[in-house]
Amino acid sequence: MLAVYRTSQTFFSPLFTGLVVLCLIGLEMHAEPDKVFKEEIKPLFESFCFKCHGPEKHKGGVRYDTFTSYDKVTAEPDFWKTVLEVVMADEMPPEGAEQWSYGQRQDMMN
16 A cells, blocks of 8 residues: 555655646746736826826726726726727827827837
């Protein structure tokens, strides 16, 4: 019986280790979009959008400051599809307002 236990233990040890590694990779992959959102995308909204769509003003009923994480963004796909359409149509930021650079616009659309 002891030999069977050792064989099972040897088999399950690499399997268990592999599963742990896969879980950690999954967590890292999940953490990366949130990091990108918080460090690259959210600051663009703060700089260019919060004046009209932030905590104080909600033009058109749109408010971006409530999206504080990537998970909150992905929970509202229809909203963000509309945002993407507006950005791609060059409707936002509106004429007369500070405009995004080409790179910033690309970041928003990716």
